[in-house]
Amino acid sequence: MTLRERLQEDMKSAMRAREAERLMAIRMLLAAIKQREIDERRELDDTEALSIVDKLIKQRRDSASQFIAGGRPDLAEKEESEIVFLATYLPEALPPVEIDRLIAETITVVAASGPRDMGKVLTALRPQMQGRADMAVVAEKVKARLSS
Numbered sequence: 001m002t003l004r005e006r007l008q009e010d011m012k013s014a015m016r017a018r019e020a021e022r023l024m025a026i027r028m029l030l031a032a033i034k035q036r037e038i039d040e041r042r043e044l045d046d047t048e049a050l051s052i053v054d055k056l057i058k059q060r061r062d063s064a065s066q067f068i069a070g071g072r073p074d075l076a077e078k079e080e081s082e083i084v085f086l087a088t089y090l091p092e093a094l095p096p097v098e099i100d101r102l103i104a105e106t107i108t109v110v111a112a113s114g115p116r117d118m119g120k121v122l123t124a125l126r127p128q129m130q131g132r133a134d135m136a137v138v139a140e141k142v143k144a145r146l147s148s
Helices: 003-017 020-040 046-069 073-087 096-109 115-129 135-147
Strands: none
Touching: 003 020, 003 046, 020 046, 020 073, 046 073, 096 115, 096 135, 115 135
16 A cells, blocks of 8 residues: 555545544645645655655754744644654654665665765665654764765
């Protein structure tokens, strides 16, 4: 079952159960996927859809921290609940040992020799790790590995 099919089924069940917040989050995610498909004039695969889920989670985290800084814990709580819901669509997170192994393996495969090859390494890693690891953390690990 593709991510889009799963979202459609979850939307139907949220409608039946009259879960307004969950339904709103599903519709927001489907709209973001549809918008990107329209922009690119093609249907997205699951990896690309997962990148949208990841992006929305990062946006919600940023918004929640800004709401807390602005003294609006009620709005921050709403953002946090959306994060929890959106995270259910991400695959299981990779353990740090597995991330390190994939980084080492990819560096060998692309024959990276220094920090200027960081882009090649990250491009090769992205499909394997999308939604399963924070790419900012992965980029830091790759940078440290290539600098040494």
